[in-house]
Amino acid sequence: xxxxxxxxxxxxxxxxxxxxxxxxxxxxxxxxxxxxxxxxxxxxxxxxxxxxxxxxxxxxxxxxxxxxxxxxxxxxxxxxxxxxxxxxxxxxxxxxxxxxxxxxxxxxxxx
Amino acid sequence: xxxxxxxxxxxxxxxxxxxxxxxxxxxxxxxxxxxxxxxxxxxxxxxxxxxxxxxxxxxxxxxxxxxxxxxxxxxxxxxxxxxxxxxxxxxxxxxxxxxxxxxxxxxxxxx
Numbered sequence: 001x002x003x004x005x006x007x008x009x010x011x012x013x014x015x016x017x018x019x020x021x022x023x024x025x026x027x028x029x030x031x032x033x034x035x036x037x038x039x040x041x042x043x044x045x046x047x048x049x050x051x052x053x054x055x056x057x058x059x060x061x062x063x064x065x066x067x068x069x070x071x072x073x074x075x076x077x078x079x080x081x082x083x084x085x086x087x088x089x090x091x092x093x094x095x096x097x098x099x100x101x102x103x104x105x106x107x108x109x110x111x
Numbered sequence: 112x113x114x115x116x117x118x119x120x121x122x123x124x125x126x127x128x129x130x131x132x133x134x135x136x137x138x139x140x141x142x143x144x145x146x147x148x149x150x151x152x153x154x155x156x157x158x159x160x161x162x163x164x165x166x167x168x169x170x171x172x173x174x175x176x177x178x179x180x181x182x183x184x185x186x187x188x189x190x191x192x193x194x195x196x197x198x199x200x201x202x203x204x205x206x207x208x209x210x211x212x213x214x215x216x217x218x219x220x221x222x
Contacts, residue, residue: 042201090211092209098169101154103153104153
């Protein structure tokens with residue numbers, strides 16, 4: 001069974017700090033997606049990474065796909081209260097297989 | 112706005128009852144997914160339909176069923192409801208097995 005482990009499960013930091021959350025697996029994925037979910041709302045796709053070693057930036061958010069395509073990280077620079085939410089990663093095994101979802105990292109940015 | 116619509120937004124019912132949740136996918140998307148999210152939990156994949164046919168099943172209870180109609184909208188039927196079925200139910204759509212776009216969810220409360 002393929003699993004995606006996200007860490008940490010919970011993170012509470014002050015505004016202005018930097019942070020990194022991780023998404024790890026022993027399996028290879030053809031692509032990996034990051035979503036952010038705000039309380040009571042549906043997840044919103046942030047980015048998809050496809051190539052091993054790929055780095056994508058979305059303003060203060062930097063996403064990296066591991067060289068072996070088994071893991072990914074999300075780094076936030078100078079976090080803001082608006083970054084608060086549940087961050088979910090989802091890996092696509094390829095073929096006709098379903099997305100594998102991580103359990104999420106709950107992030108709280110205190111003003 | 113993801114383009115995915117779900118109705119109703121809130122639903123309050125009693126144990127033992129049956130409810131139907133409705134989802135309309137983004138224009139052009141053939142795949143519809145249903146997820147359950149309990150309080151402060153990650154997403155639990157329930158079922159996927161592609162162009163009217165069931166494609167994949169996740170952790171869906173026998174009391175739950177779904178279908179996708181010729182116009183591609185989908186319904187999730189939950190019967191013999193229990194207190195533990197209280198959760199947010201999300202529908203997502205995608206072109207195929209790619210990036211998923213989520214609706215706003217239906218919050219089900221079973222009393």
